[in-house]
Amino acid sequence: METLHYPVVVIGSGFAGRTVADYFDPQDCLILERGEALDYGRRLEVGEGLLKQGRPLHEAESFVYRSSLPWNSTPRLSEYNYSSYAFVGGGSSNWWGGKCSRISEHVFSSRECLPWALGGDDLRAWYELAEKRLNVSGDPANLEGEPVNSMPGAAYWRKALSPYLASSSIYNVALNFGREGANGQGVCKGRGACAICHNDAKARPDNIFRELNILYGSQVVEIEFEGSVARGVLVFNGKEIFRVTFDRLVVAANGLETPRVLARSDLPSGVRRDYIGMFYQDHAHFSMQCRIPKPIAFRSLGGLCHLKVQELSKFFETALGTVEVGALALTHPPHPDDLHLAVPLHKVFDPVNPIGREELAEYMGGFFEVYCEFEIPPQAGLRVDLNSDEPRVIDGRYAELIPEFDLMAKKMADILLRRGVEVLGSKHWYRNGYGGHHFCGTVNMSDSDQSVLDIDCKLIGSENVYCAGAAVIPRAGGVAPTLTVVALAERLGSYLSAV
């Protein structure tokens, strides 16, 4: 059997794996990636072709980010879970929506279940590095911490909604402004369909990292241990199994595959095996179609930006513990499906007194949508099924959250109504299931006896295995994880390169 050796081996070439690897000389660090290298130009052409044929956006996107290697398939994960992930080079970090936020101070300081081993202050410097790396733009008045780059137009949006939603701030979105063509990124034209757009300026692994040493088409099957020291990994490339040995290993295979790779291995006795794959956290969704009497200038911001509605982004008490909601006012024009809400169609087609052009424009101009990410907390008992050959998730007590989410949705609509915002409609996506594609918590680094990792993201019970990615996050709260994924990976890369 052929054997390669590198001082550091990283499993997975998404944001987490590449961020850690970027702290090393490529000749000292090998990334093993089960997917193939992506040819964006060709794939996006095919994707855009599918859109032109009238195929739905999600179908075109999943086609673009699907691996053609036969061992890289992902089934639907469970009855309720419709999260997806990608096995192409760069993984889901290619496909993501670019929505970024720091985790709230309340979540960092909560002691309820799987408390964070780090505080927001410990991560501040790493968040700043992550924001630089992802080209994240944000609102200087962002209450979760000042972002590194500023967002043109942010002040306009805050002002427009301030009579109704006083303490809003723009959410970070990983778009690239003012660096036309740099690293292959385009300039965002504000279409809001980043994953499948040639003009997309979203941060992706291939456009924000220097050239790293990546072995594509190489699936890690198992980690080999001698006592508590990991010596090598067994890798399958479609033809044969080979071994790669190392001094240190970083598992950054995404929140679903990281626990699966560990569980396939003969782990040292000191590893807290029982908690691997447990405490899976993700988000469920709810949206409200709203209107304020004052018109809003859509497209005054570059692309897919979100206004974080602080009045709605809060904790709600449920029978399963507290649940954080992240609520975003979307700043792009209404989805075609919501046109009937944005425009009073009965007035448009009124044969006697049809609505005038100006009145119509004014009516439409005040329409906006609030999109909510409902946290599925660790107490809900979701977990990765480590006994199945195919990726599977066990839904735990998700069904019990549905009536709780109903109550939360009602309270949120009441808050808006009290603030003079007209709620025209609502979509209770959470009733059919959940799926933010976020996969947090499955090898948690918490300040508890249930932690799988120590404070340096090292696998407890091992000498030289580390983890990176959303799996590490003990408590995600109501925000998408990627900014935190990169911040934690910056911290790990810096630590490993210094010891």
Ligand SMILES: Cc1cc2nc3c(=O)[nH]c(=O)nc-3n(C[C@H](O)[C@H](O)[C@H](O)COP(=O)(O)OP(=O)(O)OC[C@H]3O[C@@H](n4cnc5c(N)ncnc54)[C@H](O)[C@@H]3O)c2cc1C
């Ligand atoms: C449609 C979609 C929209 C999203 N939108 C957002 C958003 O707006 N905001 C946000 O914060 N997050 C979003 N996410 C989540 C975001 O994509 C992830 O949090 C982030 O990409 C995780 O980075 P990662 O490096 O941990 O994992 P990935 O980017 O998934 O990288 C993991 C890599 O590991 C490889 N791998 C897995 N198993 C093995 C193995 N056994 N051997 C070798 N290689 C392996 C995979 O092929 C993959 O390339 C979205 C995800 C999806 C799918």
